[in-house]
Amino acid sequence: MVLYYYSLAFGILALAFSIVAAIITLKKDAGTEKMKELSEAIRSGSSAYLNRQAMTIGVFVVILSVLFFFLQNGEQIIIAFVTGAVTSYLTAYLGMNVAVRANVRTAKAAEKGVDHAFYTAILGGAVTGFAAIGFGLIGLSLLLSYLTISGVAILIGFGFGASLVSLFARVGGGIYTKSADVGADLVGKTELNMPEDDPRNPAVIADNVGDNVGDCAGMAADVYESYVVTLVASLLIAAGFLQSGTTPFLYPLYIASAGVVGSLASMLFLKAKRGNATAALYKGIGSAIIVSAILDFAITYVSGMPLLYFVPVFSGLMLAILLFAITDYYTGSGRRQVVKIAEAARGGAGTGVIMGLSIGLRTTFFPVVFVVIAILASYFAAGVYGIGIAAVGMLSLTATILTIDSFGPITDNAGGIAEMANLPSKVRKVTDALDALGNTTKATTKGFAIGGAALSATALFVAFAQAVHLTAIDALDPVVTAGIFLGALLPFIFASFLMEAVGKTANLMVDEVRRQVRTIKGILTGKAKPDYARAVDIVTVNALKSLVVPEILVIATPIVVGLVLGREALGGLIVGMIPTSFVMALFMANGGAAMDNAKKYIETGKFGGKGSDAHKASVVGDTVGDPLKDTAGPALNSMIKVVSTVSILLAPVFLAYVLL
Numbered sequence: 001m002v003l004y005y006y007s008l009a010f011g012i013l014a015l016a017f018s019i020v021a022a023i024i025t026l027k028k029d030a031g032t033e034k035m036k037e038l039s040e041a042i043r044s045g046s047s048a049y050l051n052r053q054a055m056t057i058g059v060f061v062v063i064l065s066v067l068f069f070f071l072q073n074g075e076q077i078i079i080a081f082v083t084g085a086v087t088s089y090l091t092a093y094l095g096m097n098v099a100v101r102a103n104v105r106t107a108k109a110a111e112k113g114v115d116h117a118f119y120t121a122i123l124g125g126a127v128t129g130f131a132a133i134g135f136g137l138i139g140l141s142l143l144l145s146y147l148t149i150s151g152v153a154i155l156i157g158f159g160f161g162a163s164l165v166s167l168f169a170r171v172g173g174g175i176y177t178k179s180a181d182v183g184a185d186l187v188g189k190t191e192l193n194m195p196e197d198d199p200r201n202p203a204v205i206a207d208n209v210g211d212n213v214g215d216c217a218g219m220a221a222d223v224y225e226s227y228v229v230t231l232v233a234s235l236l237i238a239a240g241f242l243q244s245g246t247t248p249f250l251y252p253l254y255i256a257s258a259g260v261v262g263s264l265a266s267m268l269f270l271k272a273k274r275g276n277a278t279a280a281l282y283k284g285i286g287s288a289i290i291v292s293a294i295l296d297f298a299i300t301y302v303s304g305m306p307l308l309y310f311v312p313v314f315s316g317l318m319l320a321i322l323l324f325a326i327t328d329y330y331t332g333s334g335r336r337q338v339v340k341i342a343e344a345a346r347g348g349a350g351t352g353v354i355m356g357l358s359i360g361l362r363t364t365f366f367p368v369v370f371v372v373i374a375i376l377a378s379y380f381a382a383g384v385y386g387i388g389i390a391a392v393g394m395l396s397l398t399a400t401i402l403t404i405d406s407f408g409p410i411t412d413n414a415g416g417i418a419e420m421a422n423l424p425s426k427v428r429k430v431t432d433a434l435d436a437l438g439n440t441t442k443a444t445t446k447g448f449a450i451g452g453a454a455l456s457a458t459a460l461f462v463a464f465a466q467a468v469h470l471t472a473i474d475a476l477d478p479v480v481t482a483g484i485f486l487g488a489l490l491p492f493i494f495a496s497f498l499m500e501a502v503g504k505t506a507n508l509m510v511d512e513v514r515r516q517v518r519t520i521k522g523i524l525t526g527k528a529k530p531d532y533a534r535a536v537d538i539v540t541v542n543a544l545k546s547l548v549v550p551e552i553l554v555i556a557t558p559i560v561v562g563l564v565l566g567r568e569a570l571g572g573l574i575v576g577m578i579p580t581s582f583v584m585a586l587f588m589a590n591g592g593a594a595m596d597n598a599k600k601y602i603e604t605g606k607f608g609g610k611g612s613d614a615h616k617a618s619v620v621g622d623t624v625g626d627p628l629k630d631t632a633g634p635a636l637n638s639m640i641k642v643v644s645t646v647s648i649l650l651a652p653v654f655l656a657y658v659l660l
Helices: 002-026 033-069 074-112 114-146 151-188 204-241 247-266 277-302 307-331 336-347 349-362 365-395 398-420 425-467 478-519 532-546 548-564 567-603 613-649 651-657
Strands: none
Touching: 002 074, 002 114, 002 247, 033 074, 033 151, 033 204, 033 398, 033 532, 074 114, 074 151, 074 204, 074 398, 074 425, 114 151, 114 204, 114 247, 114 277, 114 398, 114 425, 151 204, 151 478, 151 532, 151 548, 151 613, 204 247, 204 365, 204 398, 204 425, 204 532, 204 613, 247 277, 247 365, 247 398, 277 307, 277 398, 277 425, 307 336, 307 365, 307 425, 307 567, 336 349, 336 567, 336 613, 349 567, 349 613, 365 425, 365 567, 398 425, 425 567, 425 613, 478 532, 478 548, 478 567, 478 613, 532 548, 548 567, 548 613, 548 651, 567 613, 567 651, 613 651
């Protein structure tokens, strides 16, 4: 039991740093009363959404807990399950609540220049990043230390709790953020020629709220889940052929603990100098990888593990930076691929969207190749155990990656507050630059999250195969083939529900914006204040309604396939689902991000600038890309992990009650 105190101590260290970062951030100047008022409106709307979402999640948690009660040692499985759900929600809630306060402080810091505003946003984002690994290590370490049931049951319960909340947060937040964004853009920009974040737009507060519940809270729950289930998968694989408490069994926890130190070191380098914020981001990630790699090698050597086991860890670390760089190449502001989309928009919305989709499809090549190389290198170095270790190595950087990701919505909101509060043009120039960079960081961290989900799901599949005693998947078996087809189909059906939800809710938002402009006299002249609360409420209610069907689909599919067609078919379903979802998520996230930055590139004055035909065409492209990159694409990460954890959780049932 004492052996788990090592990872517990580093979890406490990470959480302590998160709290310190929150305190320092909140002590910074929040600006004028007008800025504080706007920030409070965004905070209030974000909290209202998360509170309603918590009630929806609570219903599912209670129902599932009742089902677990009838299992052997069900009470302790419930404890593990609820702990996973609660820590996931706390990560999202804590991070978002600081982010919605860091936005106004970043806007105020922009008066002093890029360097001050950059670090304020980074410090606010660090609260989310370090809270994620802190809660993950603390929760897992305490459960393994004090619960008396098998480690396997604890791991599965904890992982499933985190996966369930992630699915809700990512899906619901994604529907919310893009419905509000699309609704605000379609009327505000294309019909009324309003600038971004114009206070006359009734949807502007809902749009800023969406940045937080989707890109901050949703992403936090998503990456937290990847972090947790990666540890769970690697420990489950180890438990299949190693004794709990041995050094090889604890090795993944050691690697995760080293990642805490690496991420803390990165905070020393995540500081812009002379306005070069992009260089600071790469220095931060690079320093986290270098420090983690040195510590990981030392741990491998000192603990007596075969040095070949360091190969998977190093593969995971290298995969993280490669995915970051590739996504930046294809989606970064001003990059050649983005300029091609912007140039194509001169011919109209159709040509711009076609070019954007083609770039999105092309972005899948290198990430898939590098993931394949990492899997093969890890397997040949340490067998199936190596695949789990590679995923742990990659996800050990979670604190740094989430810090950089949360930087995006903070700077986006800071720009909105600067616009709505009529701050000087020099301030808006700083926030615009950081907003463009933040848009790129959101894209690159999504690439990391997607790659991490693919590795995590692969490790979970190995754990599933062990749980149901599968030594191989025979693709020539028609039952297995049927499962593969169903698995390949699932991400398409799942994504279709999410895209439809964004379309319907965005339409309601468009109607509401038009109604307010038509009926509230003085909005367009700035003499009357729009009804922001009504717009926020419309998106909140409809986003939560829309997520129920896809949630049930994801949870029910592996249960039905496992019970009706058997464990082999369920294995086939997972085999078909993982690569299809991985490639689809890459295409959607990268294609959408590239179209978004093409719009921002035109807004800098290129190809006619704001208000030009090319700009209007690029807004349409951004509208198409938004639900791809922020709703459907990232949600596939959570989907594949939920299907995998449900399959492992119910493995004994599938073994005992299959019909075939």
